[in-house]
Amino acid sequence: MSILNTCSGGGGGYIPLLNYFPIGPQGSTGPTGPQGLMGPTGVTGPTGQPATANSVSCGEMTAQGLGLNNIIFMSPRVINPFSSAPITNGVGTSLASGNMTIFSSGIYLINCTISGFGTQPGTASFYILQLFKNNVATNGFVQIPTSTNSLPFETSFAFTDIALAGDTYNVRIATTPDSSTGNFQINNCIFSINAVGGSQGFTGPTGSIGFTGPIGATGPVGAVLGQSLYGELKTSTITTTKIFSALNVFQGFFNLVTGIFNGVTVQPNPSPTPSRFIIQETGIYNVESDLSFGVTAGAGDKTFQYTPFLNGVQAGVGQVFEIGGAIQSVSITLTFLASLTAGDIVDLRIAQTIGALATISISRCNQILILTSPVQGPIGPTGPVGPTGSNVDPRIQSGVNFGDALVWRPALNRYIPTNTNFYRI
Numbered sequence: 001m002s003i004l005n006t007c008s009g010g011g012g013g014y015i016p017l018l019n020y021f022p023i024g025p026q027g028s029t030g031p032t033g034p035q036g037l038m039g040p041t042g043v044t045g046p047t048g049q050p051a052t053a054n055s056v057s058c059g060e061m062t063a064q065g066l067g068l069n070n071i072i073f074m075s076p077r078v079i080n081p082f083s084s085a086p087i088t089n090g091v092g093t094s095l096a097s098g099n100m101t102i103f104s105s106g107i108y109l110i111n112c113t114i115s116g117f118g119t120q121p122g123t124a125s126f127y128i129l130q131l132f133k134n135n136v137a138t139n140g141f142v143q144i145p146t147s148t149n150s151l152p153f154e155t156s157f158a159f160t161d162i163a164l165a166g167d168t169y170n171v172r173i174a175t176t177p178d179s180s181t182g183n184f185q186i187n188n189c190i191f192s193i194n195a196v197g198g199s200q201g202f203t204g205p206t207g208s209i210g211f212t213g214p215i216g217a218t219g220p221v222g223a224v225l226g227q228s229l230y231g232e233l234k235t236s237t238i239t240t241t242k243i244f245s246a247l248n249v250f251q252g253f254f255n256l257v258t259g260i261f262n263g264v265t266v267q268p269n270p271s272p273t274p275s276r277f278i279i280q281e282t283g284i285y286n287v288e289s290d291l292s293f294g295v296t297a298g299a300g301d302k303t304f305q306y307t308p309f310l311n312g313v314q315a316g317v318g319q320v321f322e323i324g325g326a327i328q329s330v331s332i333t334l335t336f337l338a339s340l341t342a343g344d345i346v347d348l349r350i351a352q353t354i355g356a357l358a359t360i361s362i363s364r365c366n367q368i369l370i371l372t373s374p375v376q377g378p379i380g381p382t383g384p385v386g387p388t389g390s391n392v393d394p395r396i397q398s399g400v401n402f403g404d405a406l407v408w409r410p411a412l413n414r415y416i417p418t419n420t421n422f423y424r425i
Contacts, residue, residue, distance in 0.1 A: 057090030057108075057195040059100050066186040068173055076130060076137070076172035079114075079189055091193050098170045100193050102163040107196040107228065107260070109370065110140060112171045113156035118144070118184020126329075127182060128174050131159055134167060139234070142331050143292050143363065144173075152187075155331045158288045160196065160232055160260060160368055169193065196228050196370060229371040231266045231277050232259025240362045241296070242350070247357070250307070250314070250349035252276075253365055264369060274309075276347035277369050279340045287336055289348055289367045294329035298358030306334055306350050320353070331364075337372070 061082040071077050080098030092101035102108065114129055131140030140159030163169075171191055175182050233256040242251060252274020258266050265278035279285070291306060307318025319334050340346065348367055352358055395414045396406065406415035 057102075057104055057106070058087055058193065059085065059089070059091030059093050060087040060190065060192040061085045061093050061095060061098070061100065062191075063186060063189040066189065068184060068186065071127070071173055071175055071182045071184075076128075076132070076174040078132075078170050078172050079186070079191070080170075082189075082191070087192070090195070098191075099168050100170070100191070102167045102169075102193075103165055104195070105164045106162075107230070108161055108163050109194045109196055109368075110159045110161060110169060111156065111190075111192045111194075113154075113188075113190045114144070114186060115152070115154035115188050116184055116186040117152040118182060126176065127184070128176055129155065129157065130172055130174065131157070132170050132172055133161065133163075141364070142290055143329065144331070156333050157290050158333070158335075158366065158368060160230065160370075162260065196230060229263030229281050229283075231261040231264030231369045233257070233266060233268060233275050233277070233367040234259050235362065235365045241359060242293075242362060243359045244298075244352040244357050248351055248353055250305075250309070250351040252309075252347055252349045253362075253367075256365065256367070259366075259368075263371070274347040274349060275367075276345055277367075279342055279344040279346065281371060282341045283339075284372045285338050285340050285346075286370045286372055287334075287338055287346065287368070289334045290331065290364065291334070291350075291362070292329070292331040292364040293360045293362040295323055296359050296361050298356045300324065300356050302355030302358050303353045304350060305353050306332060306348065308334075308336065308338070309347050309349055310338070310340075311345050314349075318348075322354075 062084050063079065063082040066079070066081075068077055068079070078098050080096060082093075082095040082098055085093040085095060090103050092099075092103060094100070110131060112129065112131065118127065127144035129142050129144055131138045138159065138161065140157055140161070142155050142157040144153055144155055171189075233253075236255075236257045240255070244251070254269065254271040254273075254275060256268045256275040258268050263280050265280060267273075267278065268275045287308065289306075295302065301322060301324030303320065303322045305318060305320045308315050315338070316336065319332050321330060321332055323330055334348070338346070346369065400406065400417050404417040407418040408414075409416055
């Protein structure tokens with residue numbers, strides 16, 4: 001900003017007045033000028049870092065050598081007591097009662113793996129391993145494949161659920177569908193609960209201060225929340241049948257039911273298109289499934305293969321298992337990690353590879369897909385504008401800009417902008 005005073009001389013030219021006259025006495029103070037220009041907004045702080053793995057809520061309990069006797073029809077027996085809780089982080093564990101309690105609301109992945117041996121409670125009955133929430137049965141269950149000869153078994157289930165703080169979970173054993181009473185021995189049981197979503201990220205640093213004058217308090221930094229991506233497909237309450245007309249021909253699963261999902265497209269398609277997942281965000285995904293079915297036609301030993309398909313092409317071996325002899329039903333799990341790109345299509349299929357062509361009755365097929373790390377949340381809002389800068393000269397007219405030439409107007413008792421950089425007296 002520059003200030004120019006000029007006047008006219010006798011010859012008609014303009015002579016600068018600067019330094020030509022002695023300094024006079026101090027004049028009276030002029031009226032206060034209008035409000036100064038508002039300072040610019042402070043710069044928003046950068047986004048906070050995503051949550052670390054150490055902050056994820058999780059809990060696990062284990063039991064070994066536990067005998068459960070007199071398991072009664074329609075009276076589920078809670079698995080307890082557990083012997084140890086090797087993992088407790090944000091989830092309460094009770095070894096004596098077999099309960100795990102949620103401390104923070106969110107979406108959780110719940111797993112239970114059990115092995116042992118037991119006598120089939122009746123010729124038309126079997127055992128069920130089922131998840132209970134607040135003493136109410138959930139859709140998390142699996143049939144335990146026992147026989148009349150006390151053969152050993154191993155099975156598991158995986159279940160996703162939206163939980164509130166204070167919700168309590170446990171796993172129970174029951175016999176169904178007749179009124180027989182059963183006994184069996186648990187060699188090993190692992191019951192675990194893991195939070196799916198990321199925790200709160202670190203707070204970003206405070207934004208920089210504006211340019212003009214003292215700036216007011218800088219606005220709050222934007223919050224960063226990790227966002228989980230997941231999808232679920234599952235069977236309905238109706239048992240479905242699948243007929244194998246040729247060996248080594250993979251068949252998809254049709255008319256599954258949509259479970260909870262976020263950031264993953266879930267398609268429960270009818271035949272002939274398999275029910276499937278469509279990826280929206282590139283990353284590493286955990287894919288898990290549990291499958292239970294019985295053979296209703298086809299004699300002798302039979303071998304089946306349960307495997308994933310990526311964009312319509314078989315991706316890996318999956319699970320290969322055999323059914324034969326007195327056992328004509330099976331419960332299996334399939335778990336794997338996959339590096340997937342946005343737009344990829346993932347589905348699971350089954351084929352019979354050995355034996356007389358079979359017909360199977362599917363009682364359960366749950367499929368879940370979860371991104372292993374949260375994606376970045378949105379940037380927070382811009383902070384509020386600071387107050388007007390101080391120490392503005394009241395003699396300068398409001399609305400001037402940096403670099404303007406000013407000229408003194410005695411009648412107005414102030415400096416004003418000028419385009420010609422002089423004032424004619």
